[in-house]
Amino acid sequence: MSAVGLALTGAIELVLALITHSVGLLGDALHNLSDVSTSALVFLGFAVSKKPPSARYPYGYERAEDIAGLGVALVIWASALFAGVESYRKLVGHGQTTHLGVGMVGAALGIVGNQVVARYKARVGRRIQSATLQADARHSWLDALSSLGALIGLVVVALGYRIGDPIAGFAVTLFILHVGYEVTTELVHHLMDGVDPETLHVGKAAAEVVPGVLEADLAGRWTGRTLRLDVEARLDPGATMAEAEAVGRQVETAVLDAVEEARQVRFIARADAQR
Ligand SMILES: [Zn+2]
Numbered sequence: 001m002s003a004v005g006l007a008l009t010g011a012i013e014l015v016l017a018l019i020t021h022s023v024g025l026l027g028d029a030l031h032n033l034s035d036v037s038t039s040a041l042v043f044l045g046f047a048v049s050k051k052p053p054s055a056r057y058p059y060g061y062e063r064a065e066d067i068a069g070l071g072v073a074l075v076i077w078a079s080a081l082f083a084g085v086e087s088y089r090k091l092v093g094h095g096q097t098t099h100l101g102v103g104m105v106g107a108a109l110g111i112v113g114n115q116v117v118a119r120y121k122a123r124v125g126r127r128i129q130s131a132t133l134q135a136d137a138r139h140s141w142l143d144a145l146s147s148l149g150a151l152i153g154l155v156v157v158a159l160g161y162r163i164g165d166p167i168a169g170f171a172v173t174l175f176i177l178h179v180g181y182e183v184t185t186e187l188v189h190h191l192m193d194g195v196d197p198e199t200l201h202v203g204k205a206a207a208e209v210v211p212g213v214l215e216a217d218l219a220g221r222w223t224g225r226t227l228r229l230d231v232e233a234r235l236d237p238g239a240t241m242a243e244a245e246a247v248g249r250q251v252e253t254a255v256l257d258a259v260e261e262a263r264q265v266r267f268i269a270r271a272d273a274q275r
């Protein structure tokens with residue numbers, strides 16, 4: 001729903017930017033469309049990750065999302081570059097902004113569109129208890145400021161200062177650079193098999209309270225949206241295979257309960273007294 005709302009907002013802004021030659025509006029349109037492309041990626045990720053693992057891809061197809069993410073990051077950096085270059089060209093070329101009223105309507109639409117989407121995301125995010133969606137709501141709320149920047153630029157032009165629009169264009173370019181930075185760091189963290197250290201602490205604590213576990217070490221990695229945890233536990237050297245297996249099942253349940261994001265837990269038993 002949010003993606004459709006933002007796509008409409010961005011597309012209308014883009015058309016109005018071409019009519020008015022406003023680089024502030026152009027940048028804001030590109031920003032909104034960049035945000036839509038990240039949402040589209042989430043949909044793609046859900047669709048692709050449903051494919052069951054195969055002999056050729058035994059861990060499934062979820063990393064396809066990260067590969068698509070590289071494409072999205074590239075598009076965002078390219079749109080920042082484009083918005084920046086166009087703003088610079090307008091600044092040094094003393095380009096005109098025309099149809100100011102139309103442009104202001106476009107920027108106002110950007111503000112309203114982002115605010116509506118922000119409220120919708122916040123409401124649904126609270127209802128389904130999704131931290132990601134609530135963070136996304138704050139992002140959309142901030143994006144209304146980017147549209148406000150484009151609007152202020154056009155008002156300054158209307159007051160007789162042509163420079164208002166290219167300066168708004170640079171400000172909006174900074175917003176796009178920020179999106180590019182966020183998307184890229186998140187993506188690199190995923191591709192580098194990064195996890196939140198706190199997650200491992202919580203899992204370790206949950207595993208170590210299971211009776212029979214003397215000590216547990218955790219490692220984990222994301223495959224797309226699946227967090228896989230490896231629990232290596234030191235057990236009593238006298239434990240039988242059947243006891244070890246029973247402890248393993250308890251550890252898996254305990255860790256899955258404690259670590260909300262975990263989808264798969266692999267248990268490795270060690271019987272050595274000294275390590
Ligand atoms: Zn944004």
